[in-house]
Amino acid sequence: MSSTSEKFLVGIFDDEDILLHGVDGIREKGVKIHEVYTPFPVHGLDEALGYKRSRLPIAAFMFGLTGTILALVMQIWMLGFDWPMIIGGKNFVSLPPFIPVTFELTVLLSALGMVATFMIVSDMKPYKWPRTYDIRSTDDKHVMAIDLAANKLSKEEISRILKDNGASEVNEKNF
Amino acid sequence: MQATSSVREILVTGGKTVRDVSEDISRQVEAKPSRLWWTAFGISLILLLFGVYCLATVLWEGIGVWGLNKTVGWAWDITNFVWWVGIGHAGTLISAILLLFRQKWRMSINRAAEAMTIFAVICAATFPLVHMGRLWLGLYWVLPLPNTWGSLWANFNSPLLWDVFAITTYFTVSLVFWYMGLIPDFAVIRDRAVRMGNKTRAAVYNALSFGWDGGAKTWMRYESVALILAGLSTPLVLSVHTIVSFDFATSVVPGWHTTIFPPYFVAGAIFSGFAMVLTLLIVTRKVFKLEDYITIYHIELMNIVIIITGSIVGIAYITEFFVAWYGMVPAEFYAFYNRATGPYWWAYWSMMTCNVISPQLFWFKKLRTNIAATFILSIVVNIGMWFERFVIIVTSIHRDYLPSSWSMFYPTMYDVGEYILTFGFFFTAFFLFAKFFPVINMAEVKSIIKSTSEKKH
Numbered sequence: 001m002s003s004t005s006e007k008f009l010v011g012i013f014d015d016e017d018i019l020l021h022g023v024d025g026i027r028e029k030g031v032k033i034h035e036v037y038t039p040f041p042v043h044g045l046d047e048a049l050g051y052k053r054s055r056l057p058i059a060a061f062m063f064g065l066t067g068t069i070l071a072l073v074m075q076i077w078m079l080g081f082d083w084p085m086i087i088g089g090k091n092f093v094s095l096p097p098f099i100p101v102t103f104e105l106t107v108l109l110s111a112l113g114m115v116a117t118f119m120i121v122s123d124m125k126p127y128k129w130p131r132t133y134d135i136r137s138t139d140d141k142h143v144m145a146i147d148l149a150a151n152k153l154s155k156e157e158i159s160r161i162l163k164d165n166g167a168s169e170v171n172e173k174n175f
Numbered sequence: 176m177q178a179t180s181s182v183r184e185i186l187v188t189g190g191k192t193v194r195d196v197s198e199d200i201s202r203q204v205e206a207k208p209s210r211l212w213w214t215a216f217g218i219s220l221i222l223l224l225f226g227v228y229c230l231a232t233v234l235w236e237g238i239g240v241w242g243l244n245k246t247v248g249w250a251w252d253i254t255n256f257v258w259w260v261g262i263g264h265a266g267t268l269i270s271a272i273l274l275l276f277r278q279k280w281r282m283s284i285n286r287a288a289e290a291m292t293i294f295a296v297i298c299a300a301t302f303p304l305v306h307m308g309r310l311w312l313g314l315y316w317v318l319p320l321p322n323t324w325g326s327l328w329a330n331f332n333s334p335l336l337w338d339v340f341a342i343t344t345y346f347t348v349s350l351v352f353w354y355m356g357l358i359p360d361f362a363v364i365r366d367r368a369v370r371m372g373n374k375t376r377a378a379v380y381n382a383l384s385f386g387w388d389g390g391a392k393t394w395m396r397y398e399s400v401a402l403i404l405a406g407l408s409t410p411l412v413l414s415v416h417t418i419v420s421f422d423f424a425t426s427v428v429p430g431w432h433t434t435i436f437p438p439y440f441v442a443g444a445i446f447s448g449f450a451m452v453l454t455l456l457i458v459t460r461k462v463f464k465l466e467d468y469i470t471i472y473h474i475e476l477m478n479i480v481i482i483i484t485g486s487i488v489g490i491a492y493i494t495e496f497f498v499a500w501y502g503m504v505p506a507e508f509y510a511f512y513n514r515a516t517g518p519y520w521w522a523y524w525s526m527m528t529c530n531v532i533s534p535q536l537f538w539f540k541k542l543r544t545n546i547a548a549t550f551i552l553s554i555v556v557n558i559g560m561w562f563e564r565f566v567i568i569v570t571s572i573h574r575d576y577l578p579s580s581w582s583m584f585y586p587t588m589y590d591v592g593e594y595i596l597t598f599g600f601f602f603t604a605f606f607l608f609a610k611f612f613p614v615i616n617m618a619e620v621k622s623i624i625k626s627t628s629e630k631k632h
Contacts, residue, residue, distance in 0.1 A: 016625070036391045039193065039363075040622040046395040054399040060407075078319060078328040087332050100337035100418050104344040107407050111348045115355065118400045119385065122393050124358075128386035137389055138359070138366045140193040140621075 006175045007149065008034065009158050010133045011167035013142040016042045022165035023048040023144075029161045031153060034145040037137035056114055056121075063113025064106045071105035072098065133173055145173075186280055186627040189467035193621045200613045200620075201364050203463045205371075208610055211462055216610075219602035226596020229589050230305065238308055240589045246582035247573050251590040252302040253422075254564040258447070259299035259597060260342070260419055261440070261560060264412055265448025266292025267349060270356070271408035274401070279627060280476055282619040283468040287459060288452045289353040290612070294604040295451070296346045298597035303338070305593065334421035341418040348411055352404045355397070359618040362387035416444040423567065430510035430571030433498070439491035446484035446530070447560035449477050453553040457546055459609060468615050471544050478543035481556065485534030488563075492531065510571055518583060519570045522562050529559020 013019040019042065026033065033049060079085065080093035118124075137143040144167070146158055153161075159170045191199070208216075233240055243250055266288040273281035307313045314320065317339045319329045329336050361384035368377035387393070420436035453474065460469040499511040514523045533555050537543040542552075574581045608614070 037389045038391065038394060039197075039389065040359075040618045041394040041398050042391070042622075045391045049391055051392055051395055054396045056396055056399045057403055060403045074319065075331045079331055083327050085327060085330070087330060090332065097332040100334075100414070100421075101331055101340045103410075103414060104337075104340040107411050108344040108347060111351055111404055111407050114400060114403060115351050118396055122396055124385035124387065126382040126385055129381060130386050130388035132366075132369075135366050135370060138363045138387075139197045 006147065007155075008133060008173045008175070009146040009148060009155060009162070010171045010173050011144040011146070011162040012134060012136070012169040012171070013144065013166060014140075014168050015166075016142065018166040019142045019144075020044055020048055022162075022167065025165040026144075026161055031146060031158055031161055032150050034147040034150070037133060037143040037145070039138050039140055039142070042142070056118060059117040060110050060114035063117075064110030066113070067106040067109030068102055070109070071102040075101060131175060134171070184279065184627055185629045186283065186470065186472065187468055187620065187624060188470055188629045191467060191624060191628050193624050196615075196617050196621050196624065197363050197367070199465070199468070200360075200615050200617050201367055203609070204364055204611060204613060205367070205376075209462070212606065212610060215462075216603065216606045219599055219606060221599070222595050223599025223603050226592055226599045229592025230301075230596050233305060233589050233593065234310065238306060240587060242585045242587045242590050244582050244584070246575065246580050247569060247584040249572065250565075250569050250584045251586050251594060252306045254561065254568050255594050255597065256299050256302035257419055257440075257564045257568075258557075258561050259295045259302075261416065261444035261447045261564075262451045262557075263292040263295035263299065263345070263349070263448065264416060264441070264444035265452045266290070266295075267345075267352075267408050267412040268445055268448065269452070270352060271405040271412065274405040275409060279623050280473055282623060283465075283615050284452065284456060284473060284477075285619075286353075286356060286612075286616045287456060287609075287614050288448075289349060289356070290605065290608045291452060291455060292349050292448075293346070293353060294601050294608075295448075296342065296349065297604075298601050300342055300346070301597060301600075302593070303335075334418065334425050337418045338422060341415045345411060345415045348404070348408055352401075352408060355400060355404065356616055356619075357612060358384050358387050359389065359397075360613040360616065362389060363617055364613065413441055416440045423571075428571055428575075429504070429506040430514070430567065432507075433495060435491055435494055435498070439488065439495075442484045442487035442491065443530075443560060443563060446481060446488055446534075447557055449480050449484070450553040450556035450560070453477055453481075453549055454557070455605065457550045457553075459614060463609065463614060465615065468620065471546075474546065474549055475540075475544050478537045478549060481534050481552075482537045482543075485530060485556070489531035492527065506576065509574075513574055514566055514570045517570065517574065519566065519573070522566050522570070526559050526562035526566050529555050530563060533559065 011022075013022060016038070019036070019038075023033065023036065023045065027048075027050070036045060036049065038045065075098045076093050084092040086092075133145045134141060134143040144162070146162075148155060148158070151158060155172075162170050187196075241250075241252070266285075269281050269288045270285040273285075304310055304313055307316060317329060317336065319331075321328075361380045365377050365380035365384055365387075368374075368380060417437040417440065420440035423431035424433060424436040426432060456469055457474070460466055496511055496515075499508050502508075513519075533552055536548075536552065542548045569584050573583060
């Protein structure tokens with residue numbers, strides 16, 4: 001944590017629908033929202049906040065493709081070139097028996113690679129403590145954090161805008 | 176906001192709010208375990224210890240202590256392997272396939288069902304590993320590792336090797352999927368511990384939650400990961416039992432060499448898996464007082480899946496017989512004739528009764544919404560599914576082409592002991608899970624509270 005004090009205004013919302021409307025209203029007033037912390041995924045919140053779609057599916061596809069290529073190269077090289085064996089009088093390299101392993105490795109690499117990417121981009125580590133703007137954000141409250149340094153409006157003005165847009169409480173939090 | 180049907184589906188009863196969900200589910204993690212829990216855990220642990228003794232004997236003496244003979248080289252071990260893998264399938268079906276079909280009723284049962292999958296797959300993997308005899312050399316036999324004994328690479332044409340990849344991938348991906356679901360819920364317990372001032376618990380659950388913050392951006396990525404994992408797990412779960420069935424279907428043994436095996440095995444797997452989910456959840460909802468989350472409606476829906484898959488399995492049994500007759504291969508016909516009328520007729524007819532007739536009772540709404548009836552039938556179905564695998568494996572090989580080598584299989588204490596080992600492990604692991612991890616996916620249930628919770632009057 002940095003030594004300079006960061007000042008946040010924290011708006012608490014009781015209901016996901018009020019929150020969704022509130023986000024639109026607050027952004028229209030020109031308030032920059034730092035982040036919204038919710039106890040469960042609220043559909044449409046990412047769009048309301050103007051987030052771009054996650055590129056994780058692309059990562060999953062690339063990892064999957066790596067798995068496919070790796071599995072095929074491994075099997076063809078091992079059984080076809082490195083040590084060819086006659087098994088049941090069949091071809092050294094034939095694709096159908098290689099499909100199961102290829103499929104499994106595609107899925108395995110895709111899943112593991114995507115989850116690892118997710119952990120890295122979201123900066124998730126077992127020893128990391130997240131900043132708690134309001135501890136109720138994992139229970140039943142939707143918590144909107146607004147960085148005062150990033151906003152031109154005064155604290156009082158933002159506080160009023162938050163209340164007008166459905167926040168049930170507005171608190172201050174410094175880090 | 177969104178269009179909802181006029182008849183609201185009630186998935187959570189008792190007028191629960193979002194707050195109540197955190198409270199009800201986290202409480203069992205925070206409270207000291209009940210006497211009932213200790214008793215159940217103790218019994219499982221005793222079973223596990225007896226199993227460990229039997230396993231140690233098998234490893235020390237070799238698999239000769241099992242009842243296998245020259246003719247019947249696969250019996251209880253492979254039966255149990257297929258049975259446990261099959262049981263695992265329901266967890267993935269519930270969490271992945273029902274997610275893709277947007278079935279909201281999956282949300283309060285998926286956590287426990289996925290835990291069941293993971294423990295069942297571990298149980299399953301024990302059998303082929305031990306059957307390899309010298310377990311410690313197994314790695315060299317099953318993994319494509321270069322080895323110093325001048326040996327060869329693993330044989331990728333063998334369905335047994337496909338199994339290694341299928342089971343390993345299935346286990347890993349299921350574990351990751353399950354754990355991803357747990358992350359936000361660990362954060363709930365962490366924050367409750369912070370509020371209660373329990374620093375140790377807060378630190379442990381924070382580590383388990385990987386420092387989850389619940390930000391909108393994290394949730395967006397998280398949902399994207401969950402959807403793709405579901406998309407990957409769906410073909411994966413279908414592939415696993417397909418590949419398990421290849422162990423038999425790609426052979427030339429009469430009774431095994433049938434193309435119907437993959438779909439027939441997958442349906443059977445889902446059938447037995449749902450039965451096990453019901454057995455476990457009926458107990459869990461009672462012990463942890465979760466009747467408001469796992470309702471009669473959930474039980475009824477699972478029973479409907481049992482009717483469907485049970486009927487598919489029944490049709491598969493009949494089709495096999497028809498093809499054995501219609502195919503006019505004497506050896507094939509004999510394999511089936513011997514199943515129904517030979518020395519193992521009792522196993523065959525137990526299978527038919529338990530799997531084909533008993534699930535049809537669920538056509539009666541009274542029975543499929545009755546907890547006692549469901550509990551009993553869920554166990555009956557699993558007995559039937561065990562017999563199915565026993566019938567397929569043992570009766571197909573105990574009388575082969577050469578009558579002089581015909582034989583019977585008699586299990587020894589060590590065959591039974593290893594089966595008990597897996598039961599001991601399964602229940603021990605499940606009780607530990609139910610004590611230390613939230614048994615219901617809180618984040619998912621919270622997201623549907625507004626639209627599916629019964630209103631208080």
